[in-house]
Amino acid sequence: MRQVEVFRIKSPYRDDMVVHGYTFGKGQEAACIIGSMRGTEIQQTYICSQLVKRLVELEHNGNISANKKILVIPTLNPYALNTSRKFWGVEDEDINRAFPGREMGKTNERIAKRLMDYVKDYTFGIQFASFYVDGEFMPHVRMMDTGYQNTSLANLFGLPFVVVRKPQPIDTTTLNYNWQNDMTAAFSVYSGYNETINEERAGQSVSAVLRFMTRMGILRYDCLSGYISHVINEESLTNVYAGKGGILRRLKDIGKEVKYGEPIAEVIDPFVGEVKETVIAPTDGIIFFQQREPLVNESDVIYRIVRRIHE
Amino acid sequence: MYDTIFSMELPVGEHIKLLRNRISNTEDIKNSSRMSIVTGIHGDEMEGQYICYELTRRIENERDKLKGVVDIYPAVNLLGLDNAIHTIPKERLDMNHIFPGSPDGSMMERVAYALIEDIAGASVCIDVHGSDIFTRESLQVRINEEFAAGLMEYAKLMPANLIWKNPCPSVAASTLVHSMNCIGVPAFTVECGVGNTINTKYGDRIVDGIFNVMKYFGIWEGEAVHHDDTPVCDDSSIDFMRADKAGLFINSMNKFGRVKKGQCIGKIIDVNKNEVVQEIIAPNDGILFTVREFPMVYEGALLARILVQEVEK
CATH class of the missing domain: 2.40.50.100 (RNA polymerase II/Efflux pump adaptor protein, barrel-sandwich hybrid domain)
Structure with a gap:
């Protein structure tokens, strides 16, 4: 494992907000996994931390495929996590409404742009996302219907459901939508929880991502097959x-x-x-x-x- | 006359309501010209509240000159206003990102949908915004580039400091004015001031402009209020000045208006190191129309906007 600095934002008073990534393996940029963007996404941060822990073991045992590189970024928003705020900074801006971002834009747009630039060459993009209403989901993989989505690939996570959402105007500024438009195969994984940690669901999410990467030839890892996912359109x-x-x-x-x-x-x-x-x-x-x-x-x-x- | 055009029950002994103040001398609403004034989509923007009061007061003073219908929606994001919060308080969603709403969506999506349905068929719609608490804005009309050609003659009736054609958040898809234009109601946004305050000078000018628009549509028989031609610009004719460093912004400009190339707009200071970390210098001659109000800034924070070149008169 190698710790990398993805980007850094300076504050007038606080420690710099340093966004770290953790890489495994070398070579082709195969899979990028992103955790929380909002301060309420604690389960998402936890899942990423557990994924990093597992990948350390797998790398140590030589289970990362040759010429494959994995990047995990547990959080893009440690400031909000540390202050129990939902969004970023004093202006309370949502990072996941700022994609694809702008180099000379607002702070959240700059964060989005720097992230996109850093991860643009990865083949697969996986985000642990949250819904704007506080509620609990069945574990599922969610994809935007951009025309580039591939539900067969989403099935390989082995979660109970794959949900395809017809994008609304508000969705066009999310990471998932812009990843897909940038030709990264993008998946949002919903474990079902945000502000509380559910160990069972967290473990299921970690396994789902490891299973997907195994099936895509990024890892060598023996795991159960999981579910044959039920694919549904959100509007149904x-x-x-x-x-x-x-x-x-x-x-x-x-x-x-x-x-x-x-x-x-x-x-x-x-x-x-x-x-x-x-x-x-x-x-x-x-x-x-x-x-x-x-x-x-x-x-x-x-x-x-x-x-x-x-x- | 205040009507409740939409109501839903909150959990504990209260209803959320969408109110409409309809002012008219005729019963024949359907065949009359109708103007809709909307305010309070953002709960920290108070300018519209004064405008609702002042517009109603001036109409009532000369009620016999009213020949059409004026519908005023004073508090669309009622709970946001009551809590002085920009967004919808519970979901923390920007209400101006959920239009056209939905008849079977969340509570505020239903409010948005009800508003659209009620305004549909109007001759014109004006969405009055203040700024947020972070920047102070001079009086401006914002119109979406997609509909700019059809809206320009109405926008020019407002005694604003500029008309800005752009796809910025207040006029982009999923906003009220975009949704109204999509269903054939000419709609534009007016923006001024700073969050959680009321600037009555701007408010009075906006009301003057509203009377001009009313007169244009035959809703008002009084005299038009004359004003100078308003410069028209788009994003390409504006210098956006943003913070390169984190710190406290100290504003050097006490009023909007002309600035010279090289003029100091302000500086960012680092209080811990007791030093200036960035000086904000106007890169061109122009007209300052936005300036940072909230001192604390991170890299990327908007500090000023300067109109450097008019697109057209």
Whole structure:
């Protein structure tokens, strides 16, 4: 393992924000893995740290393929992690809304540009990303429908789901979108957690990335085959909304199968404790996403369901 | 008359509402010219609040001159305003990045969608912004290059210091004005001042411009307010001056206006080392129209914008 400095940002008062990468193997730039960009992405940082730990062992045992180089950058935003802020710096800018970045742009655009310049030659790009709503996902690989996406490759991670998202204007400034436009095969891996560490899911994510790199000939590593992923378009998911505001009581957990018409959640009156609404499953299927916050607004998405599949 | 055009229940004994103040002397809304004034998409931009008050006051003073419909939406990001937060407080999303919204999206996507639906069919829409807390802006109209040709005659009715054709965030795709232009409602952004404050001089000038636009569309029968021709520019005619070093920005300019090549705009100091780490020097003759307000800067922070060349009059 070699520690490299990807870039450095100076602060008026704090230590320099040094973004480190860790490289394994030599030669062709094969896979780049990126952890957190937001201060709330603690699970993502943790996954990368565990990946680095495993890669140290694998490199020591000679399991990195010849002429293959791997780069892991656990975090692009240590400042935000250290202050429990979501975004970067005093201007509170989202790094993952600044790609492809500009050399002479705002600070977050410069960070994005420096990262893109540093990693542009890697064949595969993997990011541990987060969703803007605080909730829990089934582990999946997410890709933007840019026309360059390859769901067959995403299958090789062996996670339960591959999700293809039709990009909205707001998505065009993300790393994943711009990586793909730059002809890097880009994948976002969602372990399902952000601000809390879930060891089981973290381990699953590390294994998924090692499995992918093995299947792409970057590593020599014996591992289980994982899942044959179920590929879904994000727009085919059925959203289940709260019809009233209040305290959410979930009756079903993520990954569980639900039946059409079955009660799956309740919204409780915060003053008198009565059930204001019983939320009913609008379809058969499996819960892919669940809201984690205890308070819900009217119209908040409580669950997202993959329709008509069974456990 | 204030109407609630959209409402949703928050978790604990409150509703979020999208309010519209409709001022009109006619019942025949459908066949009348209609102007929509939108403010409060960013919760730290207060300029629009004064403009809502002043516009309504001046219309009511001469109500008989009103021949069309004026719809004022004073507080689109209601919770952002109440918390003086630029973004939507819970999700920390920029509300001007979620248009045109969605009828079955998150709560604020539904608010965005309801706003678009309510404005649809209007003769013109003006989205009033202040600046954020980091930079002070002179009065400017911003229009998206994609729609610039069709918007220029309306933009020139505003007594602004410049008209800026650009794809900057406040006029790019996923903003209110872009969405309105896409469905055939001419829409542009007005920007001025600094976050969390009200500059009534700018506010009064914006209201003057709004009356000019109303008169153009036959909504107002009063006199137009004359003003000098406004310079028009695009990104290629602006010097963007950014921090090369981290530190504290000390502003040397106490007002907007003409600057000479070589003039000092300000400096960045390192308090720990007690030294100047960067002097900010105007690279060309021009007109200063943006200057840093918040002192602490990192590399890349915007310090000033200078208009160096007009694209057209």
